[in-house]
Amino acid sequence: MITTALVSAWIARFGEIIEDRADYLTKLDSPIGDADHGANMLRGMTAAVPAAENAPTIDAQLKAVGMAMLSKVGGTSGPLYGTLFLKAAMTLGQRAEVAPSEFAAALRTGADALAFRGKAEPGDKTMVDALAPAVAALESHVAEDFAAAAEAAHRAADEGRAATTDMVARKGRASYLGERSVGHTDPGATSATYLFQALAEVSR
Amino acid sequence: MITTALVSAWIARFGEIIEDRADYLTKLDSPIGDADHGANMLRGMTAAVPAAENAPTIDAQLKAVGMAMLSKVGGTSGPLYGTLFLKAAMTLGQRAEVAPSEFAAALRTGADALAFRGKAEPGDKTMVDALAPAVAALESHVAEDFAAAAEAAHRAADEGRAATTDMVARKGRASYLGERSVGHTDPGATSATYLFQALAEVSR
Amino acid sequence: MKKLINSPERVIADALRGVEAADERVRVDHTNRVILRADPKAQGKVALVSGGGSGHEPLHGGYVGHGMLDAACVGEVFTSPTPDQILAATTEVDRGAGVLHIVKNYTGDVMNFEMGAELATDLGVDVRTVVIADDVAVEDSTYTAGRRGVAGTVVVEKVVGAAAEEGMGLGEAAALAQRVADSTRSMGMALTSCTVPAAGRPTFDLPEDEMEIGIGIHGEPGRHREPLTDAADVARQLVEPILADLDFADADTILLVNGMGATPLIELHILFGEVMALLEAAGVRVARRLVGNYATSLDMAGASVTLARADAEILRLFDAPVNTAGLRWGA
Amino acid sequence: MKKLINSPERVIADALRGVEAADERVRVDHTNRVILRADPKAQGKVALVSGGGSGHEPLHGGYVGHGMLDAACVGEVFTSPTPDQILAATTEVDRGAGVLHIVKNYTGDVMNFEMGAELATDLGVDVRTVVIADDVAVEDSTYTAGRRGVAGTVVVEKVVGAAAEEGMGLGEAAALAQRVADSTRSMGMALTSCTVPAAGRPTFDLPEDEMEIGIGIHGEPGRHREPLTDAADVARQLVEPILADLDFADADTILLVNGMGATPLIELHILFGEVMALLEAAGVRVARRLVGNYATSLDMAGASVTLARADAEILRLFDAPVNTAGLRWGA
Numbered sequence A, B: 001m002i003t004t005a006l007v008s009a010w011i012a013r014f015g016e017i018i019e020d021r022a023d024y025l026t027k028l029d030s031p032i033g034d035a036d037h038g039a040n041m042l043r044g045m046t047a048a049v050p051a052a053e054n055a056p057t058i059d060a061q062l063k064a065v066g067m068a069m070l071s072k073v074g075g076t077s078g079p080l081y082g083t084l085f086l087k088a089a090m091t092l093g094q095r096a097e098v099a100p101s102e103f104a105a106a107l108r109t110g111a112d113a114l115a116f117r118g119k120a121e122p123g124d125k126t127m128v129d130a131l132a133p134a135v136a137a138l139e140s141h142v143a144e145d146f147a148a149a150a151e152a153a154h155r156a157a158d159e160g161r162a163a164t165t166d167m168v169a170r171k172g173r174a175s176y177l178g179e180r181s182v183g184h185t186d187p188g189a190t191s192a193t194y195l196f197q198a199l200a201e202v203s204r
Numbered sequence C, D: 001m002k003k004l005i006n007s008p009e010r011v012i013a014d015a016l017r018g019v020e021a022a023d024e025r026v027r028v029d030h031t032n033r034v035i036l037r038a039d040p041k042a043q044g045k046v047a048l049v050s051g052g053g054s055g056h057e058p059l060h061g062g063y064v065g066h067g068m069l070d071a072a073c074v075g076e077v078f079t080s081p082t083p084d085q086i087l088a089a090t091t092e093v094d095r096g097a098g099v100l101h102i103v104k105n106y107t108g109d110v111m112n113f114e115m116g117a118e119l120a121t122d123l124g125v126d127v128r129t130v131v132i133a134d135d136v137a138v139e140d141s142t143y144t145a146g147r148r149g150v151a152g153t154v155v156v157e158k159v160v161g162a163a164a165e166e167g168m169g170l171g172e173a174a175a176l177a178q179r180v181a182d183s184t185r186s187m188g189m190a191l192t193s194c195t196v197p198a199a200g201r202p203t204f205d206l207p208e209d210e211m212e213i214g215i216g217i218h219g220e221p222g223r224h225r226e227p228l229t230d231a232a233d234v235a236r237q238l239v240e241p242i243l244a245d246l247d248f249a250d251a252d253t254i255l256l257v258n259g260m261g262a263t264p265l266i267e268l269h270i271l272f273g274e275v276m277a278l279l280e281a282a283g284v285r286v287a288r289r290l291v292g293n294y295a296t297s298l299d300m301a302g303a304s305v306t307l308a309r310a311d312a313e314i315l316r317l318f319d320a321p322v323n324t325a326g327l328r329w330g331a
């Protein structure tokens, strides 16, 4: 079962990685963006980590993370990560434990809502390129073993992230560059990969 | 005798040296001034050279140079060089030839007027430190041979210029620096040295 | 990075403290990071809310005041404000006649204002939105996020601010805003990159002998990079794409030559002279002119040109009194 | 060197062409390089002439207009204008009531204005001169050229401009100018050097982690150089020497936080907040405030603080309507 303790650990670990990699994310956001993705994510996660820790149920934890992202981040990634967590929270009842399959389905719903909000499709060179394959992998492996599924999700995210490098951006700030966006890895796809890296690490 | 041809040649040669050394003069004016002395002198001499060429008498030539400096240069050096030439011109009648001693006396009068206008004394780290010894040397050697006198004037100017390096500035922009002006050669003393270098060269 | 700040984290909080101390026309809601008129509008008038990432000052906080904005939502540097900031501003300034959101076309700004508007609508506020997309440097195609909103926003805020002050209704004000937005085109260039405080280094490297044509106000790369030329050539490269994009003949226009933040006024005047010469040669009638730092990009050196077609109504509203820190006349 | 110019030689001519095209309030005498009011003052009123080297825009040309200057003489970059420019401006604006010259205290400016005044006096114009020396960074001793005139000049031009507009006579206006000048103190600092176009390289080198305290507006070195600190410390280093130099207690003051040209407004606001906090702690009453680029130094990054003691008359004149490109209110 997925517990509030696991969710707390997941969000805390995601926060740690973001803190560690904030400079790198901002660096990725410099040539094809506006040099703030690391700072944005850090601001959000600084609020999200304690909020998740103090919520009594999983849906309340995800909602707290979503609200933190929505109200602290701004920019493009704030409403998108906010949507991801808020919509995921809505699919779960007020429970302190949920089945792995329910949890995976919740994340898929969140990721779908994010893509809808951003009007982004896989291939547009956005965080969707990491998120969509990650939640798909999580769902398809969740029946076996959650740790393995989380690991598969992280691998899928990372492959999606890596694939953004050769893509022409069609959404967000990078799209202004057209063909010149090729050769740069998308910062949002990278932060999204960390989300699943954190999940894999705490699920081991 | 000093002829209009010699004065034309003198001013033209001064203009050439200024053109050649404008960057250097501006460089000298950077650490202890405002980085414009070369540009200032160049602007003035660009107007002064043809003006001197086209004037029929020596006093008219010197007046034309003075007016060019006064109306084209601005800053500190414009009124000062302007005063030098205008006051020198006033001491001479409307003649196409003057005796070397008259010429030397005219320059001394001009240099005195300049120092008076700038309220500067030798040792203040200004152009006066080159001009005052130069005109003194010119006057004291002019009885012998003008070429030698001009040569002596140039040597005296150059020694005066070199001595400004170790002085503490008490006039002009460099004075804001106080003790920190030590170690920098004064740009105005340097351009004034070129004036006597030109005179020595054309008098040979 | 050389900046007069206390720390990258405190930039916005400290700047808002300064705005509050410097500008008697406004008050600052520090919790929500909203700059509001000290002397609110009368009941029954449409209110204008704008905002966006910081770093573009005086846009938008410097345009809060009589005849222009009622509130500006202040995001982090180059980061759009959040929905709750927008909600707070919107409910605070509503005088029962509805609120117009003026939003620059960036994915983040559009999404956050969308969500803020939804929340305000849920609370019964009548909200309309106009999205400004005046930057001709970006191709407007389905393959991009669309054109960026840049300095033309100032013209929209000025004209519609005057209309709202006169009592124009929400629907009409939104339509007017759209009309001004549709009539406005901009194009920018950079000599140097900006440096985001939290990033600590320049967003992009621009060699000492190159310039970037078509730059965005967040340091987003432009159309292309090329050797640095002169003011006459830069003027041509900014004016030509604007004139190619919209017909400015047979109309009065408002011209804004805008500095990116680190460009001295003397250079903007040189550029202005070149732009005017080109527009005269092209037969464009310039009826109103602005030159200065109106929509900046932190410490970027560079400039943009904005041209707006202006009919008699737009000119009259542009000329109406305005009393803000960034734009003031007739009051 | 990265500048929006056509060539270093053409900077002033081109900028004047731009000023003429941009500002309807003024006309430009291109031969003499003088910026004049388009709509001259009425006969019988004292006229104000200022000027100096270029590169400090909007000082002085941007302050020509109703309620402030009648003419500004435009020198080359950082080079005082010449006597014939000053003569031309003075005779052109004299309305029979005499002309006040407002001169920043630099050897070149003082000498050229002196000679210009002599020439004008010869032609029968009644000329009085006030020399502004507000920069506390420089020791005022017989061993220096005296204190520099910097941003405090704006306050003098505004206050005396209003008085002249009201019809104050020449002697009284000169005395008022002296009184305001005597009540005004400034102190500046730089994060980076400026680059004079004709020089083509920065006037001084300032390492990436250092700042210069006490800088002049021509890039003249300051009091000392030290490691870059934060806005709170910079504010303290600018405010303390000002308060140590003149007693600002028991008086209203006018506060100007001025940008050197390349400092973004967001940083000036941060500095403003820190300055206000210090002044409040010191018991100084700030009655009027300005923040922005008012007296610049080309593309220098940095800022200065100016504080002026202001009695009721000075405040009233400061508040009087002014309509210039650089300062505008009440009109």
Ligand SMILES: Nc1ncnc2c1ncn2[C@@H]1O[C@H](COP(=O)(O)OP(=O)(O)O)[C@@H](O)[C@H]1O
Pocket: A029, A033, A034, A036, A037, A040, A041, A074, A075, A076, A077, A078, A080, A114, A115, A117, A118, A119, A120, A125, A126, A127, A128, A171, A172, A173, A186, A187, A188, A189, C078, C079, C080, C107, C108
């Ligand atoms: N329309 C969109 N849909 C989904 N993701 C997007 C979209 N636009 C941008 N993104 C993602 O947002 C990331 C940038 O986030 P961030 O830098 O925080 O916001 P901003 O671009 O507003 O500065 C991009 O790297 C990309 O992954």
Ligand SMILES: Nc1ncnc2c1ncn2[C@@H]1O[C@H](COP(=O)(O)OP(=O)(O)O)[C@@H](O)[C@H]1O
Pocket: B029, B033, B034, B036, B037, B040, B041, B074, B075, B076, B077, B078, B080, B114, B115, B117, B118, B119, B120, B125, B126, B127, B128, B171, B172, B173, B186, B187, B188, B189, D078, D079, D080, D107, D108
């Ligand atoms: N009071 C003075 N008397 C004589 N010479 C002076 C005085 N002040 C400055 N100078 C000279 O003027 C030179 C600077 O000239 P310049 O750079 O053209 O003018 P500015 O200082 O106005 O920029 C100095 O190097 C010095 O030789």
Ligand SMILES: [Mg+2]
Pocket: A029, A033, A034, A035, A036, A037, A075
């Ligand atoms: Mg970004």
Ligand SMILES: [Mg+2]
Pocket: B029, B033, B034, B035, B036, B037, B075
């Ligand atoms: Mg100089």
Ligand SMILES: [Mg+2]
Pocket: A034, A036, A075, A076, C053, C077, C078, C079, C080, C108
């Ligand atoms: Mg951003």
Ligand SMILES: [Mg+2]
Pocket: B034, B036, B075, B076, D053, D077, D078, D079, D080, D108
């Ligand atoms: Mg000078």
